[in-house]
Amino acid sequence: MLQCTKCGRKYPLEKHQQRCPLCNEPLEVVAQRGKIREGKRVWDRFRDFYSYMNLDMKYSLGEGDTPLILSESLSQEFKAEIYFKNETVNPTWSFKDRGTFVALNRALSLGFDKIGVVSTGNMAASVAAYGARAGVKTFVLLSSTVSQEKISQIGIYGAKMFLIDGDYGALYFESLKIGERLGIYFMNSDDPFRIEGYKSIALEIGEIDYVIIPTSSGGLLRGIMKGFLEMKESGLIDRLPVPIAAQASGCAPICRAFREGGDVRRMENPATIAHAIENPYPPSGNAALRLLRRYDGRCVALDDEDIIRARRKLAKEGIFVQPASATAPAALEKLKDLKGKRIALILTGSGLKTKGIEYISQIPICKIENIEGCMGEI
Ligand SMILES: *Cc1c(COP(=O)(O)O)cnc(C)c1O
Numbered sequence: 001m002l003q004c005t006k007c008g009r010k011y012p013l014e015k016h017q018q019r020c021p022l023c024n025e026p027l028e029v030v031a032q033r034g035k036i037r038e039g040k041r042v043w044d045r046f047r048d049f050y051s052y053m054n055l056d057m058k059y060s061l062g063e064g065d066t067p068l069i070l071s072e073s074l075s076q077e078f079k080a081e082i083y084f085k086n087e088t089v090n091p092t093w094s095f096k097d098r099g100t101f102v103a104l105n106r107a108l109s110l111g112f113d114k115i116g117v118v119s120t121g122n123m124a125a126s127v128a129a130y131g132a133r134a135g136v137k138t139f140v141l142l143s144s145t146v147s148q149e150k151i152s153q154i155g156i157y158g159a160k161m162f163l164i165d166g167d168y169g170a171l172y173f174e175s176l177k178i179g180e181r182l183g184i185y186f187m188n189s190d191d192p193f194r195i196e197g198y199k200s201i202a203l204e205i206g207e208i209d210y211v212i213i214p215t216s217s218g219g220l221l222r223g224i225m226k227g228f229l230e231m232k233e234s235g236l237i238d239r240l241p242v243p244i245a246a247q248a249s250g251c252a253p254i255c256r257a258f259r260e261g262g263d264v265r266r267m268e269n270p271a272t273i274a275h276a277i278e279n280p281y282p283p284s285g286n287a288a289l290r291l292l293r294r295y296d297g298r299c300v301a302l303d304d305e306d307i308i309r310a311r312r313k314l315a316k317e318g319i320f321v322q323p324a325s326a327t328a329p330a331a332l333e334k335l336k337d338l339k340g341k342r343i344a345l346i347l348t349g350s351g352l353k354t355k356g357i358e359y360i361s362q363i364p365i366c367k368i369e370n371i372e373g374c375m376g377e378i
């Protein structure tokens with residue numbers, strides 16, 4: 001079954017549905033329980049937690065099973081046990097691959113032969129890669145502020161790209177309508193099966209006191225907490241970690257709502273160097289807020305200077321992350337009571353950028369009112 005993250009209403013798993021028609025809040029797969037099984041891959045060891053669907057390894061690019069590394073210097077500095085969950089080593093260099101793999105399996109099981117995504121870059125690269133692997137047509141709607149470096153990666157996988165001129169927050173909802181009309185499965189940031197993929201991060205970590213999560217749309221936070229909750233309900237861990245959302249000060253709609261109360265509101269004029277977490281109107285914002293409030297979580301907003309400093313600090317330990325990911329180590333400085341705690345920092349994506357302008361001139365610029373027309377023959 002699928003279940004609304006707000007009202008709890010249930011919907012059949014067989015039907016393609018991503019949000020609750022009553023609340024307009026994201027759906028999720030009902031909580032699973034299980035044991036740890038034998039197997040090399042996370043998808044094998046934790047197959048009980050995905051027993052409602054078939055994960056075909058033919059479409060896998062080797063996502064997940066990333067290293068959990070003790071940070072000697074941060075542990076010393078904060079007198080705690082601090083681990084890096086290094087997601088930069090995923091096939092397209094961000095954790096998005098875990099979610100894309102599961103969502104792609106979902107799309108194919110429902111008979112879709114076209115997939116799509118709305119993204120500022122990392123998720124688009126991931127969907128383009130897995131779409132290529134599966135041989136399905138892939139459509140990527142990019143905000144017109146996307147960097148040329150990211151476009152070179154998406155381009156080589158062969159996805160059809162569209163730079164969308166218009167409100168990025170509205171684009172998300174627009175994509176779901178277009179998907180319905182054109183038979184494209186949009187596996188956006190809050191897709192229930194993308195969230196299922198992210199839950200594997202928690203399954204790999206196990207018991208911990210705090211988990212610090214760079215947060216934009218809120219999907220990653222939802223997935224990680226779902227994983228910990230299912231482990232606890234299955235008796236695999238004794239307690240849940242305290243969830244800590246890390247946002248950039250220049251775009252922190254979830255932290256603002258957490259502080260002021262109420263639902264998430266659109267952030268005007270977002271501005272940060274951490275572009276991967278620059279969603280001004282996060283589709284899973286309220287769902288993430290519910291988790292932070294229910295599990296005594298925190299939300300920390302970091303300035304660009306904090307982010308730049310933390311990024312250099314990580315590089316000194318041999319890890320090169322995107323500015324978005326550096327919000328996790330930067331958040332440590334803002335927290336109290338870390339002494340003696342076991343803490344996992346989710347290092348969400350790699351800092352490696354490739355130069356590439358070879359595709360930019362070929363991408364049509366579309367008006368948000370006329371994306372379909374602009375997409376032409378698909
Ligand atoms: C997508 C992304 C995030 C945030 O994930 P959400 O699910 O949108 O909250 C954080 N860091 C990086 C590098 C990302 O690509």
Ligand SMILES: [Zn+2]
Nearest residue numbers: 004007020023
């Ligand atoms: Zn609902």
